[in-house]
Amino acid sequence: MLSLQPPPDAAPVLVLAIGNPSRGDDALGPLAAQRLTELDLPGVEVLTDFQLQVEHALDLLGRRLVVFVDAAASGSGPFELRPLEPRADVRHTSHSLSPAAVLDAYLRLTGTAPPSSRLLAIRGYGFELGAPLTAAASANLQGALASLTPYLRGALPPIERQSLPA
Amino acid sequence: MGFALETAADTASLRRVAIDPLSRVEGHGKVTLLLDENDRVAQVRLHIVEFRGFEKFIQGRPYWEVPVMVQRLCGICPVSHHLAAAKAMDMIVGARLTPTAEKVRRLMHYGQILQSHALHFFHLASPDLLFGFDSEVARRNVVALAAEHPDLAKKGVLLRKYGQEVIRVTAGKRVHGTGAIPGGVNKALTAAERDTLREDSYRVIAWAREAVELARRLHESNRALYDSFGAFRSSMLSIVAPDGSLDLYDGSLRARDADGAILVDRGDCNRYWELIFEEVKPWSYMKFPFLRSLGPAEGWYKVGPLARVQNCDRIDTPLADAARRDFLDFGGGAPVHAPLAYHWTRMIEMLFAAELIKDLLHDDDLLGTDLVNQGEHAERGVGIIEAPRGTLIHHYRVDENDQITRANLIVSTTHNNQAMNEAIRQVARTYLDGRKLTEALLNHIEVAIRAFDPCLSCATHALGQMPLAVELVDAAGVTVDRLVKGGEAARC
Numbered sequence: 001m002l003s004l005q006p007p008p009d010a011a012p013v014l015v016l017a018i019g020n021p022s023r024g025d026d027a028l029g030p031l032a033a034q035r036l037t038e039l040d041l042p043g044v045e046v047l048t049d050f051q052l053q054v055e056h057a058l059d060l061l062g063r064r065l066v067v068f069v070d071a072a073a074s075g076s077g078p079f080e081l082r083p084l085e086p087r088a089d090v091r092h093t094s095h096s097l098s099p100a101a102v103l104d105a106y107l108r109l110t111g112t113a114p115p116s117s118r119l120l121a122i123r124g125y126g127f128e129l130g131a132p133l134t135a136a137a138s139a140n141l142q143g144a145l146a147s148l149t150p151y152l153r154g155a156l157p158p159i160e161r162q163s164l165p166a
Numbered sequence: 167m168g169f170a171l172e173t174a175a176d177t178a179s180l181r182r183v184a185i186d187p188l189s190r191v192e193g194h195g196k197v198t199l200l201l202d203e204n205d206r207v208a209q210v211r212l213h214i215v216e217f218r219g220f221e222k223f224i225q226g227r228p229y230w231e232v233p234v235m236v237q238r239l240c241g242i243c244p245v246s247h248h249l250a251a252a253k254a255m256d257m258i259v260g261a262r263l264t265p266t267a268e269k270v271r272r273l274m275h276y277g278q279i280l281q282s283h284a285l286h287f288f289h290l291a292s293p294d295l296l297f298g299f300d301s302e303v304a305r306r307n308v309v310a311l312a313a314e315h316p317d318l319a320k321k322g323v324l325l326r327k328y329g330q331e332v333i334r335v336t337a338g339k340r341v342h343g344t345g346a347i348p349g350g351v352n353k354a355l356t357a358a359e360r361d362t363l364r365e366d367s368y369r370v371i372a373w374a375r376e377a378v379e380l381a382r383r384l385h386e387s388n389r390a391l392y393d394s395f396g397a398f399r400s401s402m403l404s405i406v407a408p409d410g411s412l413d414l415y416d417g418s419l420r421a422r423d424a425d426g427a428i429l430v431d432r433g434d435c436n437r438y439w440e441l442i443f444e445e446v447k448p449w450s451y452m453k454f455p456f457l458r459s460l461g462p463a464e465g466w467y468k469v470g471p472l473a474r475v476q477n478c479d480r481i482d483t484p485l486a487d488a489a490r491r492d493f494l495d496f497g498g499g500a501p502v503h504a505p506l507a508y509h510w511t512r513m514i515e516m517l518f519a520a521e522l523i524k525d526l527l528h529d530d531d532l533l534g535t536d537l538v539n540q541g542e543h544a545e546r547g548v549g550i551i552e553a554p555r556g557t558l559i560h561h562y563r564v565d566e567n568d569q570i571t572r573a574n575l576i577v578s579t580t581h582n583n584q585a586m587n588e589a590i591r592q593v594a595r596t597y598l599d600g601r602k603l604t605e606a607l608l609n610h611i612e613v614a615i616r617a618f619d620p621c622l623s624c625a626t627h628a629l630g631q632m633p634l635a636v637e638l639v640d641a642a643g644v645t646v647d648r649l650v651k652g653g654e655a656a657r658c
Contacts, residue, residue, distance in 0.1 A: 001324075002370070003324070004324075021342075022238035048341065055327050101624065109320055109323060111316075130222060130223035154434065
């Protein structure tokens with residue numbers, strides 16, 4: 001456990017979904033994780049957490065592709081899948097890292113480049129504690145998963161930077 | 167499996183649809199410095215928006231859902247909320263925990279303490295302490311730490327990973343665990359789980375000892391700065407075990423005054439409101455608790471590692487107790503009030519947690535099958551626990567239909583509210599030069615805030631980049647300067 005060696009049974013693809021299930025559309029990440037888990041895609045491991053921390057860099061060990069899934073607070077499109085590169089964060093609390101900073105932590109901790117990584121950002125609209133998922137966010141989630149799932153299966157053309165009509 | 171982006175000739179030229187992901191930092195920090203007629207800092211107001219809507223969120227739910235639901239309040243210490251709520255529900259169901267249930271919960275709690283303290287010290291505080299408060303912002307982060315101190319960063323992340331594995335095997339899941347239930351737990355450990363954790367526990371203790379030494383060395387190497395930076399005197403509050411030893415899971419309330427004399431001892435957690443009053447101030451959503459016996463002007467206090475390590479009479483694990491005695495010797499018989507000493511005491515607690523985890527992993531009760539019991543039900547339940555940042559109080563009422571009718575939470579950041587304001591005030595008085603805010607001042611205010619690491623995730627949800635804003639207001643009430651930092655510094 002106390003090592004930076006990749007686990008021998010690491011699935012080649014990791015989906016790391018972020019969000020709080022009880023904060024309205026912040027649940028987009030956990031809901032995406034739940035539905036992808038139910039699909040039981042071969043070679044794909046699905047993890048979810050409230051927020052990213054430095055130790056999530058260890059979850060990237062031994063992966064070929066990592067897809068971070070997160071709710072988006074702004075933007076026009078219903079969702080977007082974009083590439084990620086390592087980049088440091090500067091924060092004044094211990095409370096979270098960005099996906100790019102997790103990749104950077106991986107780079108610094110292991111001395112090797114992180115696996116190829118994407119961020120699937122799904123547009124959300126309301127984030128109050130106890131609020132349900134909005135209908136618009138639900139539709140965005142459906143569209144995002146409809147595109148992400150075949151992408152993860154490797155069966156259809158990629159959806160990089162495609163955006164469904166609002 | 168093919169991924170077209172890897173094969174795209176020029177990824178930079180692809181059309182970009184701008185959707186910014188949410189910041190997971192739920193809240194923001196704002197500091198207002200109020201000047202007097204002589205342009206001295208008269209008052210500081212640290213604005214942290216306390217979580218609201220919790221009562222509405224929880225009201226009407228059956229009590230047995232609460233230990234799981236409250237984890238949704240905080241992404242940083244969900245286990246602390248989980249356990250505090252479970253302890254309150256133990257009262258509701260009239261339970262006395264079985265040995266297995268209590269030890270599994272304690273293991274879970276100390277796993278949380280270990281991983282939280284490791285994160286704070288290695289990845290939040292260390293860049294400040296190792297690179298200096300005035301070092302460039304880009305260096306003061308975990309990535310820079312990993313670049314210049316790779317072994318330290320590696321141990322920090324692996325200690326955190328170990329603590330999370332303790333949580334996973336006790337709570338059932340890595341996040342959103344369900345391990346603690348009203349009256350007990352829903353699972354014990356398997357022998358394989360225990361053995362795996364036990365194997366690594368000795369290395370965890372060794373690394374925790376190194377961390378204590380590092381924190382001590384840093385403090386001692388620049389004592390003039392560490393002892394004075396943001397320093398203020400106050401009372402201290404925590405729970406302690408019935409015999410006065412350090413206990414972060416259960417006990418009674420104890421408060422000491424700024425000179426170390428005991429003000430309150432064996433305070434009944436179930437009647438905490440007889441000891442503590444929460445004052446409301448018009449400029450802040452967050453309340454200001456104080457000890458009733460001293461009143462609002464004198465009765466405010468600090469909580470967390472610095473209070474706990476000095477509030478207890480001893481620590482029941484040998485290495486951590488030796489470290490505690492070293493710390494007390496350093497203070498020369500008087501309480502240490504320096505905010506930067508939080509880091510040293512935080513590491514003493516991390517060592518305590520590591521030793522306790524090892525001891526628990528040698529206790530066969532962890533593998534027991536007697537997990538839950540119940541007694542006579544009650545309408546009210548209080549659960550108090552020492553969370554990583556300080557005392558956490560959960561208080562609930564249920565009706566005859568077993569539904570929650572009222573809830574009150576006092577989190578550690580609320581307890582430390584006045585203390586944080588005082589620390590920032592001292593820092594501002596020292597480093598504010600004239601009527602102009604500087605990057606250096608902001609950096610130093612951040613260092614003071616980081617010592618307490620206020621639980622912003624319990625605060626309301628803020629979207630986008632999280633800023634720290636400092637405002638300077640003169641004696642006439644006019645804002646004379648404002649500086650905002652959120653990733654990149656900007657004056658506005």
